[in-house]
Structures are given as C-alpha cells and as structure tokens.
Amino acid sequence: MPDACLVTGCAGFIGSHLSERLVRAGHDVTGTDCFVDYYPRPMKEANLAWLRPQPGFHFVEASLLDADLPALLEGKVWAFHQAAQAGVRASWGDDFRIYTDNNILATQRLLEAAKGSRELRKLVYASSSSVYGDAESYPTHEGMRPQPVSPYGVSKLAAEHLCYLYQRNFGVPAVSLRYFTVYGPRQRPDIAFRRFIEAMLAGRPITVYDDGEQTRDFTFIGDAVDANLLAAERGTAGEVYNIGGGSRITVNAVLHLLEELTGRPALVQREGRQKGDVRHTAADIGKAQRELGYNPRVGIREGLAREVEWLCHKTCEV
Secondary structure (H helix, E strand, O other): OOOEEEEEOOOOHHHHHHHHHHHHOOOEEEEEEOOOOOOOHHHHHHHOOOOOOOOOEEEEEOOOOOOOHHHHHOOOOEEEEOOOOOOOOOOOHHHHHHHHHHHHHHHHHHHHHHOOOOOOOEEEEEEEHHHHOOOOOOOEOOOOOOOOOOHHHHHHHHHHHHHHHHHHHHOOOEEEEEEOOEEOOOOOOOOHHHHHHHHHHHOOEEEEEOOOOOEEEEEEHHHHHHHHHHHHHHOOOOOEEEEOOOEEEEHHHHHHHHHHHHOOOOEEEEEOOOOOOOOEOOEOOHHHHHHHOOOOOOOHHHHHHHHHHHHHHHHHHO
C-alpha cells in the first residue's frame, strides 16, 4: 500500500524533483508551497507542470507560517521539509527577518504540529553545508563544530537544532540532511552553474567572485533525492547526515568543463569575494554511506551535461 507523504517547498528545485520521484513510485503526495518571491513564480509553476495533473499529487498553496499544519500532516507517514528562504548573499541586514520567519519559525511550527502525529515515521529536514562555514578541515564530517559565516547558515543551523530538540523531548522522528551544493535541471536561476550556462549560451559575460580557485562539493539532484528517500527509510531520528556528490572541483575547472560541453567560451569578469561565501566545501559522506546506504551515482561531467541539455532545450523553446 502506498505511503502518504508531505513535501513542503514542492515547487522548488529539490522539492519538485522529490515530489515527482515519490509520485512515480506510487506514493500519495501532498505538496505545499507559498511561492516566496526570491525568484519568479512562473519558474516554480513550470516545476509543477508534470505534477499538477497527477492523481497521486495534491497541491496546497500555503505558507507554513499560517497553514493548518496538523491537518496537512494527518495520515502522513513521511514528511520532507524542503521549504526555506534561500540565498547566502541576500540574508544580511533587514532581510534577515525573512530568514528567521521562513527557515526557523516555519520549521518550529511544523515540528510542533508533528508532536501530535501517531502515523509519522520520519520527518526529513533539508539543511545545508552552509552550517559549517569555513570548516576546520576537509573533508568535513558531521562531528566537526558548525560555525556558519552567513545569516542564512545561522538560520539553517537553528532549524537543525530545533529538529534535534523536538526529537529529544517529544519523540518527533526528525532527521537532518546537510546538502552540499545541489545542481542539475531546474536549478534556481541565482545559482552559479545555471548563471554560467545561460550566459555562455547567450554570449554574455560571466561574473565570478574571488579568484575562481575556491572549491565546492557538488551534488547532482538525483543523488539528493536518493538521499531523502534513504533517510526516510533508514535514517536514525535525531541524527544529521552530510549529503555530498563526491565531485569537489574549482570554479575555474567548472568553467573549462562547461566550455567543452557548450562549445562556447566563458567570458569571465571577476569581482571580489562576497560576504558569507566560504572558500571550500568537501563532504565526508561516510556516515550516510554506512547508515543510509547512500552512494552518489552522477559525476560532475555527466551532471553538468544534463543541466546544459535542459537549458539548451529551454532556450530552444523560447
């Protein structure tokens, strides 16, 4: 018998892919999204294009800040909490209130509602490698001290702590996944890979912050979805897991690879390092491998080729 699931932030990049995987697997999925204006609503509506007509998908447009969360969780076996206000560089100043509301308070409301659920077997929270900041060493394991260097990272870490304390005090079966730079088709328009590819296809200059020798551990979207399903099935409540892709590479190397894949030059304009950006990330995924059976399957060349193909198709449609 299919399980009933809740996916918050279902119109977003990861949320829409996760919802599709669940529906295709025969699960009954209720998806929520409030279409925050961080990027245009039509892009998110496009993410829902396949899902909306599916009989196994039910969409509720609502904010977690005022939605009837006990009703949304009723009968749900799995809850995947993907909803959040994104963006490291936008999280400074007065806008931090948006992050405290959508990342911390919204998570607390969902956990509070989950206290009363008898059916819920797992709540999987989408955290971020941003909680590590400039980590003590690389690859970084979950036991290292989190020290975020952006308000966004602070908000994601605070929500992680809420997941732990609700598990510890009320038995809410919450698990946190620290994503390391997820990419692929439907990637948000502000993320580097998509910006790079779109600029190269259009012959526009590309802005690269810092010297380009900073590294990231990149995780393909399909692998991130796998991690969510594995965490729901096998994750230990109260635990945190790194979810990386095993593809640590410099930004400059990414640009060279994209030149090969697109057949277009990268017209690079360099600017200074941005506040809140970390120099390196690298995930130690040993814990996720041992406890979840997680193993990333898509390498950086294959993953970038898929994103280039998707964006080329979108360009042709336009």
